Amino acid sequence: MANINDVAKLAGVSKSSVSRVINGNFEHMSDNTKNKILRAMKELEYSPNTLAQSLKKKTTKTIGIILSDISNPFWSEVLKGVQKECMRMGYGLMVSSSGEKEQIEKENILTLRNKQVDGLIINTTGKNTDLFNSLINEKYPFVFLDRSTDISNIDTVIVNNILGAKMSTQYLIDQGHRNIGILLYPLENKSPRIDRLEGYKEALKINGIQINHDLIKICEDQNGSGVEATKEMLALPTRPTAIFSTNTILNLEVIMGVKKAGLKLPEDVSLIGYDDYPWVPLLDPPLTTVSQPAFEMGVKSTALLIKKMKQKKQIKPKIIQLEPELMIRSSCLPPLK
Incomplete structure (x- = not known):
């Protein structure tokens, strides 16, 4: 079996340089040197004794x-x-x-x-x-x-979830929407959910739109709750013309809820979701979403x-x-x- 000295010799570097690569310490080391050592380790099928290293370094x-x-x-x-x-x-x-x-x-x-x-x-x-x-x-x-x-x-x-919710709501307002619903899972100590609700409210306030608490739905954190919450919201005497969904799973459940209410996206109700994936543009219609890095x-x-x-x-x-x-x-x- 190859050892650290064999790797150093093949790579043409010092034993300490090989040790630095093994320990993930690449500071002050050129990419060329690091790659030479990694190639030598691969060629020699060298695998450091991680157990011994752990015992030594704790x-x-x-x-x-x-x-x-x-x-x-x-x-x-x-x-x-x-x-x-x-x-x-x-x-x-x-x-x-x-x-x-x-x-x-x-x-x-x-x-x-x-x-x-x-x-x-x-x-x-x-x-x-x-x-x-x-x-x-x-x-x-x-x-x-x-x-x-x-x-x-x-x-x-x-x-920045406040910004994500704020620009989503503002986009709907700019299109002429005033009755904008929002769906969230329970807020309890969950900062992204709290911030998304805050961003939604801020956008309404900035535009002089009164907050309608009937259009704020807190769903149970379980499958299907978003479908029922959407149907309830769309059955209101003054139903929302747009909905802001704040979670990946909720996005899909809102789409299902709109269909079960006998309505169509986006002709009857507009929808903005949260999170973006390669399959999101394949939805019918392709979904406008907040993309997180x-x-x-x-x-x-x-x-x-x-x-x-x-x-x-x-x-x-x-x-x-x-x-x-x-x-x-x-x-x-x-x-x-």
Whole structure:
């Protein structure tokens, strides 16, 4: 079996350079040198003894990620970004899901810590404040992803959801809509949902449109609730001429609800959704949506965590806020006169 000396000899570099690549320390190293070492490792089929390294350095070169709802297709794009950055930096990845349950989130955190992952990316339920404060006191590295909490001193990667909702609602207003409905899942400590409702309300206020609470539907966090909420909204005496859906699953359920109400998109009611995927333009009609930089969220949260893990001293937590984009397609028209 090849060893580190064989790799260094074939690549024409020092043993310490090979060691730096193995440990994911590419700072002050040229891409040419790094690629020579990686090619030599591949040619020699060299695999470092990660167990021995872990025992020596008390690290596992593995990070964990805890998602709130792994069934949401949004997270597959995020995970692609996380995986790419992990591979680039020489880290393994362990994935778990809380299913939006506070206790399961807590158990996942404790389990991954017991498996000695070097740090955590957490899409939090918005609860477990005592546990997070405990992790901070222990100086255990973790990063919040997509959701923030009232705890201010945590590194976080989020999207500007107020802006996403505001520009969606404004787009509908600019088309002439005044009765605009919004569908959300329960807000309870979920910052993206709270922010999307806030952005919706801000756009209405800016345009002098009174908020109609009958047009704000909080759906149960279960399959089919969006269909029923849409039908109820469309049965109002003054039904909405446009709907803003704030979640991938809700997007599809609103479309189904409109059909079950005997109406058509966008002739009878316009629709803007949240999140964008390759199949969204294939819907009938192609859906106007707010696109979130999911892949970039994964890359940046992983890079932020790894940087945090390598810090020798505590520094001020960093908040990275990414910008959404409105993808305009054919699901919106001016309201019927």
